[in-house]
Amino acid sequence: MQLVRCLVVAAAYLVLLAGPVSYASPKLLPFSQERNATLIRFIKWFLALWLVREVNAVLNSWAENRWMWKSDKSSWDWKNEIAVITGGSRGIGAMLAKRLVSHGVKVAVLDVEPLSDDFQDDECRLVSFYRCDISSRDAVHMAAEAIRSDHGSPSILVNNAGIGNANSILEVSPERLRAMFDVNIISHWNTVQEFLPDMIEKRKGHIMTTSSMSAFLGFAGAVDYASTKAGLTAFHEGLTQELKHRYKCPQIKTTIVYPTWTRTRLITAIEKGIQSTRAPIMDTKDVADAMVNQIIAAKSGQLILGPSIAATVRALPIWLQELVRDHMAHVVTVNATTAVASSR
Structure with a gap:
């Protein structure tokens, strides 16, 4: 078109x-x-x-599309595809699982929490839960072995799991900082190293990375979170290049998703701060719909689900960049981790 x-x-x-x-x-x-x-x-x-x-x-x-004019959608048979979703028990991941199931895709959820009650009985027939600490390479390998034994080799991997802190640089503890980087970025190496070899062998697959608009804009109170999300941009770009030039497998799709504020547990503690900036808050269904549409279209690329100017903010004059960051400076004013807040 x-x-x-x-x-x-x-x-x-x-x-x-x-x-x-x-x-x-x-x-x-x-x-x-x-x-x-x-x-x-x-x-x-x-x-x-x-x-x-x-x-x-x-x-x-x-x-x-890797300099190819056509995407070969004929190789995808959704009723026979298996998707792995990290952090798929709740939030965006759970909604993504439900939307993929509606297309007949079997879903394996890797999470430390069991599936939420939002899953209907008919959906549960196509969704399998595997308790897994994705920050552990051994735990990911054990879960992957179980998935391959139960269903076969996955063709879709969505690295969606993420946690959030609300601390200044001086306040964040070493334990929270390590957990943030382990879950938000190191885990991507664990899952890709586990599932990508099968995709390369079959010359077919789709690896999707859930990032955040904060990848484009670091702001006070969430420096660790923004750092991990900025790192995911480099991970996505490097993975894409290696698939083309190291493994000669441009057929494997890669997508990075940049949602704006989304109504999940990650923003519970800072929702008032977000509202003070008049920034929109997306519903998980809208984010999941965009992600599933990309998968079903068998396309690679970037999905920027928020103000498009955020992606180009670093091309603006420095004084304009700083005004934007100043505007965001009071979004995070509590001391919290994920959805658990404590007053100062």
Whole structure:
């Protein structure tokens, strides 16, 4: 569709560019010849800018698809696919599991908490729970062996699990800091090292990374969280490059998702601070829908589920960047971890 739209805009621009001078005559529109000429020049510039925008979109899509024009969706049979979701018992992960199940995909949830009561009986038939501390390489291996024994090799991996602190740099304890990095980023090495080899052997798979808009914007009170999410951007980009250039397997899809504030336990302690900035808060269903649509479309790329300006904030002048960060400085004003807050 993008390519078709680009070609249509290009054709319109070339027709107008190569059109006869009579296009600017009073016969075209009920204006004077001078006004008609001005209008035609305006339309030419408008089409030129539109064409640049469409060409950029086509190139972006082409690059995200590993410089391949087509995605081979025929290799995906959703009723025979197995997805692993970390942190899938609640929140975004649980909603993602429910949406994948609606397409017939079998889901294996890796979590330290059991499945929430939100799962219906018919959904539970396609969802399997494996208690697993994803920060432990051995625990991930044991869970993976059980999944392969029960269902076969997964073709979809969603690294979704995450925890959040609400502490300043001086306040956060070494234990909380270590747990944050272990769960939010080190675990991605554990799961990818476990499940990627089978995907490479079959030349098919999709690895999805749940990040956050905080990857683009570090702010007071959540420096550790933002650091892990910024690290996930590097992880996603590096994984994508290695699949193309080290393992010669561009068929494996990679997606990174940047949700804005989402109504989960992670924001319970800081919701008032978020509301003070008038920032929107997404529902988990909207985030999960976008993620599942990407998986079902068999596409790679980035999903920015929030203000698009956040992704380009570092291209702004420094004074503007600092104004944005200053605006966010009082979102996190409690001392908390995940959804457990304590007053100062």
